Amino acid sequence: MRLPRVKPEHAPHRLGDGTVRLGGVLYGIASEVADPGGCVWVALALMDGTRSPTRIAAELRSRFADLTAEESDEVVTALIRSGHVEEADPGPCEALSEQEKERYSRSRDYFRWVDVTPRDHGWEPQLRLKNARVLVLGLGGTGSHVAWSLAASGVGRLHLVDPDDVELSNLNRQILYTEADVGRPKAEVAAERLRAVNSGIEITAEDARVDDPAELGRLVDGCDVLALCADHPREPGGIRTWANRVCAEAGIPWVSGGYDGPLVSVGVFGPGGPCFECVRAGIPPRPGADFAWPGVTGASAGISGQLVAHDVVAIITGLMVTPPGYFHGLALLDPDEHVYARYPSRTDCEFCY
Known part of the structure; x- marks a missing residue:
């Protein structure tokens, strides 16, 4: 320096x-x-x-x-x-254009604040985002907010996947759609909206349903992070279990989030921490608990999605304070109640990192 x-x-x-x-x-x-x-x-x-x-x-x-x-x-x-x-006098960052530097100047201010690794010019976290590829699986209440936030943050390549069409009941919380979009494929509309948000990144979309682990494996191939915002098939043994095993085999970190009414929670998993199945096994069962139950507002869906996006950005930039292998979140009816669950790997787990 x-x-x-x-x-x-x-x-x-x-x-x-x-x-x-x-x-x-x-x-x-x-x-x-x-x-x-x-x-x-x-x-x-x-x-x-x-x-x-x-x-x-x-x-x-x-x-x-x-x-x-x-x-x-x-x-x-x-x-x-x-x-x-x-x-005080950083060298030039030629990997970003002047337009990109202006667009992401506030992000740089944030990263320089929270990053405690000495840097050459301070743009290193933004460059990691630019070079990353993220799969956003599910573009509903949580996923639509995730996709918007990652596009706005400058993730270089986003692949958006959802099998559903826009419905009128989606519009109380799903940020990317309007009344004029009812009946159109969510993936198509989301890609169209996000290209208007950030024309400097690559956005692809796929109208597909994940029916088995092999299909999920195809989708995550070549990705740096999976943002799992789909809720079907449900647990136990559903989409999150598939993600746990497929991503463990591929060595890909993944973040999953959703809401049970006023309870918003996010799971962060990947190399260096216990897997989803081990952490989930340590949490006492709660009757009826699952992600994405019907009761949701625009605010609760937005909080869920932004927490997921925050963790995805933290993984890509290397600015995670806590190693993967935990759930966190908050209970919206009790501001003093912070959700946090982390349990060690089971001794017989074949999927832990």
Whole structure:
């Protein structure tokens, strides 16, 4: 890094005992550094984008006589590696056009905030999205919001699959359709709408029903992530079980979400974590519980879809705080109730990663 600068969102704060806190109070991002002598605090103040690491280390030594060259270099290096510091004069990113940079400028601001990996120019997460291929299976209440969000976020290739036509009862929650679309294939309409949202990505569509694992295997072939938003065939032994096994064999991460009335939940699975069947086996059974029961509003479907899209983006960009292998979500009638379930792999599981 040529000219390190502390990210504005990660501005340091000094606690009463001398500890330095970076990154605010955001879970998975914030860091605390013991700094009884004050050299870390001074080093951060010097990281204003006008000095090289070598110069910062030299100024530290001039202010702290007992600090060795090795120690001052170590302080500067550790702070740069922490991810709370960025390059003040980043090099060019030629893989994105100026139009793309303008379109995704707010996304870059978000990624630079939450990303604690030192980067050359800050566009690396967006480039990962541009080079990714995602299958969105199911374009209903959850899936329509997922597809819109991923297209708007700049996922380079989206393949949309749904066997159904648009119905009037869909319009209370399915964001991509209008009254004029009733009777038309959802996949066709969704692709048409999303091409108007983002003409810079490739969007393909397929009016297909997944009736067996082999068909699902055909669809996920060549994808980086599966966004599973279909709810048929239902569990046990249904579409999510098929996805668990097909994606395990292919080494593809997948995210699935939906709603049981006011309960919105999302599952994140893939290499590095316990599989869907192992996590599901640890959750106590609840009579009637399943994704996509009839009761739903535009808001509850939107929350479901946006949570799925968030996790898909986190997987692609590498910005996931928690390894795969869990369910999470929220109960809309109880804002204090956060849903989280993670259980270890069963010893006899043949599908775990």
